[in-house]
Amino acid sequence: MHPYRTHTCGELREARVGETVRLSGWVHRVRDHGGLLFIDLRDHYGITQCVADPDSPAFADVEKVRAEWVVRIDGRVRSRPAETYNENLSTGAIEVFIDGLEVLSAAAELPMPVFGDAQYPEETRLRYRFLDLRREKLHQNIVKRSKIIASIRQRMVDQGFLEFQTPILTASSPEGARDFLVPSRLHPGQFYALPQAPQQFKQLTMVAGFDRYFQIAPCFRDEDARADRSPGEFYQLDIEMSFVTQDDVFSVVEPVLRGLFEEFGEGKHVTPEFPRIPYATAMRKYGTDKPDLRNPIEMEEVSEAFRGSGFKVFANILEKDADAEVWAIPAKGGGSRAFCDRMNSWAQGEGQPGLGYIFFRDGEGAGPVAKNIGPERTEQVRTQLGLADGDAVFFVAGKPKSFVNFAGAARRRVGEELGLIAKDLFEFCWIVDFPMFEWNEDEKKVDFSHNPFSMPQGGLEALQTMDPLEIKAFQYDIVCNGIELSSGAIRNHLPEIMRKAFEIAGYDQSVLEEKFGGMLRALQYGAPPHGGIAPGVDRIVMLLCGEENLREVVMYPMNQQAQDLMMGAPSEVSAKQLRELHIRLALPQTRQQAS
RNA sequence: GGGGGUGUAGCUCAGUCGGUUAGAGCGCUGGCCUGUCACGCCAGAGGCCGCGGGUUCGAGUCCCGUCACUCCCGCCA
Numbered sequence: 001m002h003p004y005r006t007h008t009c010g011e012l013r014e015a016r017v018g019e020t021v022r023l024s025g026w027v028h029r030v031r032d033h034g035g036l037l038f039i040d041l042r043d044h045y046g047i048t049q050c051v052a053d054p055d056s057p058a059f060a061d062v063e064k065v066r067a068e069w070v071v072r073i074d075g076r077v078r079s080r081p082a083e084t085y086n087e088n089l090s091t092g093a094i095e096v097f098i099d100g101l102e103v104l105s106a107a108a109e110l111p112m113p114v115f116g117d118a119q120y121p122e123e124t125r126l127r128y129r130f131l132d133l134r135r136e137k138l139h140q141n142i143v144k145r146s147k148i149i150a151s152i153r154q155r156m157v158d159q160g161f162l163e164f165q166t167p168i169l170t171a172s173s174p175e176g177a178r179d180f181l182v183p184s185r186l187h188p189g190q191f192y193a194l195p196q197a198p199q200q201f202k203q204l205t206m207v208a209g210f211d212r213y214f215q216i217a218p219c220f221r222d223e224d225a226r227a228d229r230s231p232g233e234f235y236q237l238d239i240e241m242s243f244v245t246q247d248d249v250f251s252v253v254e255p256v257l258r259g260l261f262e263e264f265g266e267g268k269h270v271t272p273e274f275p276r277i278p279y280a281t282a283m284r285k286y287g288t289d290k291p292d293l294r295n296p297i298e299m300e301e302v303s304e305a306f307r308g309s310g311f312k313v314f315a316n317i318l319e320k321d322a323d324a325e326v327w328a329i330p331a332k333g334g335g336s337r338a339f340c341d342r343m344n345s346w347a348q349g350e351g352q353p354g355l356g357y358i359f360f361r362d363g364e365g366a367g368p369v370a371k372n373i374g375p376e377r378t379e380q381v382r383t384q385l386g387l388a389d390g391d392a393v394f395f396v397a398g399k400p401k402s403f404v405n406f407a408g409a410a411r412r413r414v415g416e417e418l419g420l421i422a423k424d425l426f427e428f429c430w431i432v433d434f435p436m437f438e439w440n441e442d443e444k445k446v447d448f449s450h451n452p453f454s455m456p457q458g459g460l461e462a463l464q465t466m467d468p469l470e471i472k473a474f475q476y477d478i479v480c481n482g483i484e485l486s487s488g489a490i491r492n493h494l495p496e497i498m499r500k501a502f503e504i505a506g507y508d509q510s511v512l513e514e515k516f517g518g519m520l521r522a523l524q525y526g527a528p529p530h531g532g533i534a535p536g537v538d539r540i541v542m543l544l545c546g547e548e549n550l551r552e553v554v555m556y557p558m559n560q561q562a563q564d565l566m567m568g569a570p571s572e573v574s575a576k577q578l579r580e581l582h583i584r585l586a587l588p589q590t591r592q593q594a595s
Numbered sequence: 596g597g598g599g600g601u602g603u604a605g606c607u608c609a610g611u612c613g614g615u616u617a618g619a620g621c622g623c624u625g626g627c628c629u630g631u632c633a634c635g636c637c638a639g640a641g642g643c644c645g646c647g648g649g650u651u652c653g654a655g656u657c658c659c660g661u662c663a664c665u666c667c668c669g670c671c672a
Contacts, residue, residue: 031631033629033631047632067622118607118621122664123665222671229671449672450672452672454672561664
């Protein structure tokens, strides 16, 4: 007989009744009735109820075991009395009568129980991650993650993509996020950087003629964490393709994501064809470049209803500034003074002067704004937005650029408060036509708005003839339920266009040469037109597991301060290690005093 | 770097207006219990009230500082 098991804890059925079996696992739960004692034995595969009474030669041993001990149980499968079936267990029709029990590993008193689904502090969960991972929800999330990644690989391979590994120790890149640095022993004073993404490598792979690349790629960025942004490291489904247009990239990636979400979305409806929304349209309708399309609210400009009206605040704003506009946020079902006032005080809490509104009842608009602009203009607004009694509409005024973020937040808030956000949906869209450049207000200069490797729409001619701020890029995002899942672009594969683009962003040729010399050289030896995208694997898994925090889908996550509480990272290193790396510490004042 | 929230038993939390010996549930230890599956019943152990300072006759409670965790802003091409 195998030293540990003949079956797993999720395996036995009534067909095995009468057989002698051996199971190993964790003691999930003990129910001791004195003369009758139950152990729920758990492993990765399931739970099997084991039972002992004084007739069992192992009874004395069984009485000693405690939660989370690892034990081996020898016994006989028997069917349970019909009234004691447990429908919640796959093995619920049988139980194992214990003839022998060996303790393989005892457990100390637990800092957090594995049994049950109570909430525990993050610090405890992270420090004892191996216990948290035993718990059903997290265990299942991690299993699901593995299956999702396997499915991604299969779907990519099926479309003719090859997976390649790119370096982890590489060069610091000049733009983007802060790098993690690794000191070089052989080259005093020099450092490797961990890749923020394999961006340049994947483009070089296209230059090298491999045509279709993908990788479940680790990415490292030394930036502060958020609930949907792991500190330090995360994974991307990194994709690059040669001889493609934007449409080609879309037609490859869209079925992968749709298929993945249909496979793992537990029946939630998935957008059959992802709509393509230009960046500018998304900003005007939704106030964000990552709209949650489950929220049906679409904002509209209603400046004309206020121009020269009796609502002097808005009328004056419009008069003083030709760029000023008034946007309306329709709120179907929000037509009560209580709701409108609540939104108004929320807006004030957001640092806004307030949130103008009209609510409709008894066939007319009510509230101070309606009074000031009069019934005709009120009706004009109502008709434009298709509102009726019981609805409301909120207004924001000023330069769109300065209020658009707030307008987007208000749209989101209204949708949430009124329960307008549909559940059980994965609403995808493409956001396309991102601007190539943007105005950097701090430095008073034109800057790249995404990465400098994107191809401008219109090519070199556009760069030479158009207002830089009007030029769009072949740059696109995928958004699902308001979460930015990925970002990609058709790349700029022509050195002359890259030189021109850098010139517009105010970078000297020497900067381009110094920072992107390798890339630039590669483009001079025959580079295919190419493009790609990089969906965030962790965020995909998060959506498919219905979680709000990445730590629920990452096996060994760090805390928000980028510490691994279980392994104790980061940690101090020995003086010898530092010497070998030619490093002398220059700690901040407070630290020195503390130590 | 900045703002909000939290911090009381191993864990989850309660603790009134500043007032006697800081409580409950789960877990733990011991006892009883032969059909439970969140088993039940009885008893017990377990506290630097995050830490430091202050106000006060008296501080878990009020004030100041600080630390930790978390959420957000900045940041994240």
